[in-house]
Amino acid sequence: xxxxxxxxxxxxxxxxxxxxxxxxxxxxxxxxxxxxxxxxxxxxxxxxxxxxxxxxxxxxxxxxxxxxxxxxxxxxxxxxxxxxxxxxxxxxxxxxxxxxxxxxxxxxxxxxxxxxxxxxxxxxxxxxxxxxxxxxxxxx
Numbered sequence: 710x711x712x713x714x715x716x717x718x719x720x721x722x723x724x725x726x727x728x729x730x731x732x733x734x735x736x737x738x739x740x741x742x743x744x745x746x747x748x749x750x751x752x753x754x755x756x757x758x759x760x761x762x763x764x765x766x767x768x769x770x771x772x773x774x775x776x777x778x779x780x781x782x783x784x785x786x787x788x789x790x791x792x793x794x795x796x797x798x799x800x801x802x803x804x805x806x807x808x809x810x811x812x813x814x815x816x817x818x819x820x821x822x823x824x825x826x827x828x829x830x831x832x833x834x835x836x837x838x839x840x841x842x843x844x845x846x847x848x849x
Contacts, residue, residue, distance in 0.1 A: 734779050735836040736787075736847035738763055739825050747846045753788055755831060757798070758808035766829030770811035771820050773833070779817060783833045787849045 736752055738744045744764035747755070754760035761768050773780035775792050784792050802808040814820045817838035824830040825842035839845060 733836045734782055734787075734833055734849045735839050735845040736831065736833045736849070737821065737824050737839060737843040738831050738846055739827070740842055740844050742766065742829075742844065744831070744846055749787060749847070749849075752847045756788060756811075758802055763829045763831045768831055769827050769829045771823050771827070771830055771832030772811045772813045773817075773820060774813050774815055777816075779833060779835050783849065787833075787847075 736747065742764050743766075751760065755763065755768055756770060756772075758770070763769075773783075775796070781792065784790055784795055788795060790798065799808070799810065803810050812823065814823055814832070817834040820832040820834050821838050821840060821843055824832045831846075833849075836845070836848065
């Protein structure tokens with residue numbers, strides 16, 4: 710048969726996905742943390758404040774600012790909640806006193822720095838930003 714013509718809109722979507730896949734992300738903890746490798750469900754639990762430990766330390770969540778490229782991918786791919794939905798979720802948690810607002814850093818480098826120097830710190834960055842002050846516990 711002759712090749713089907715792909716509608717342009719679909720093609721746009723495919724290109725967008727390819728663009729996102731080119732960026733690999735990493736969930737990181739401090740290099741000296743006793744946290745071990747996590748699976749996606751555990752990462753979700755921690756970043757949705759349903760689990761509050763990173764290794765033996767209390768979890769300190771370090772998000773990226775809304776709209777940051779790595780955050781868009783993380784919210785979508787790892788948490789399965791787009792930004793606005795996640796914001797609503799957190800507003801409820803904070804309002805009812807069930808959780809503290811996560812810290813938000815402006816860049817990958819800032820997240821790496823904060824995670825490296827915060828006991829229990831856990832954040833996510835573009836994997837290009839990972840250095841030896843942190844270790845990767847999950848890749849996305």
